[in-house]
Amino acid sequence: MKAHLSRRYLFSASHRLHSEAMSEQENQSTYGKCNNPFGHGHNYTVEVTVSGPVDRKTGMVCNLVDLDGFIEREVLARYGHENLNVLPEFAQEVPTTENLCIQIYEIVQRGFPYAHLERVRLEETMMNSFEYAGKAV
């Protein structure tokens, strides 16, 4: 029996949307108030969905202790209370929530061995969210 398990986590971070490839005016018109040079912050919610057969011995797709521990160490500790623009992965890339969602997907995809990663969904506010399910989708 294959089931999907989803877990939500919170972290807060700041960012500024600004592309070196654009003029000041283009940056202004593209990113609006998100281009404010001082940056601004969000309370992000990241929803991680993994899948796999329900283990007969434990009744679980994967042990939540393992998933929580991994996300805490590799995602929340990395992004929580940070300025995203100063992190190496955003040195050349604008830290939009789309790009952050892809980064988190890649971290889980590369490092979490206990279940198959289906998708990462990242809420920037209650009103907008982004999903990434890997390159092929």
Added chain:
Amino acid sequence: MVYLTRKAEFSASHYYHNPDFTPEENRRVFGKCNNPNGHGHNYTLEVTVKGEVDPRSGFVVDLKQLKEIMHREVLDAMDHRFLNKEVPEFLHQIPTTENIAVAIWQRLVTKLENARLHRVRVYETPDLFVDFYGEA
């Protein structure tokens, strides 16, 4: 094809324990969920059915009928119950959210008329949920 989702809530208690594990293994794998006295949750159930819209009624499924089936098959059996001791599926199976979603699917799948079951989603808390699509 149109998808329709109906929600319901139920409250129940459970604990996680595998009689084949040693007490130490049970504690290590299941942590505080292993407390034999049980603990409880307010579960939210989302049942999604799919089908064509009936040209006469404009419905994918009769909502009243779906609500009745969910009540009869799921809520009457699980609401305000100790899942390990009172629900037949969990007398010999651990009532994890995964197994609850599978059990609810199996209770509903043969009872629906006209519409096909697409997904059963069970929230154990707002931050933890399981989806089951009937996949083997």
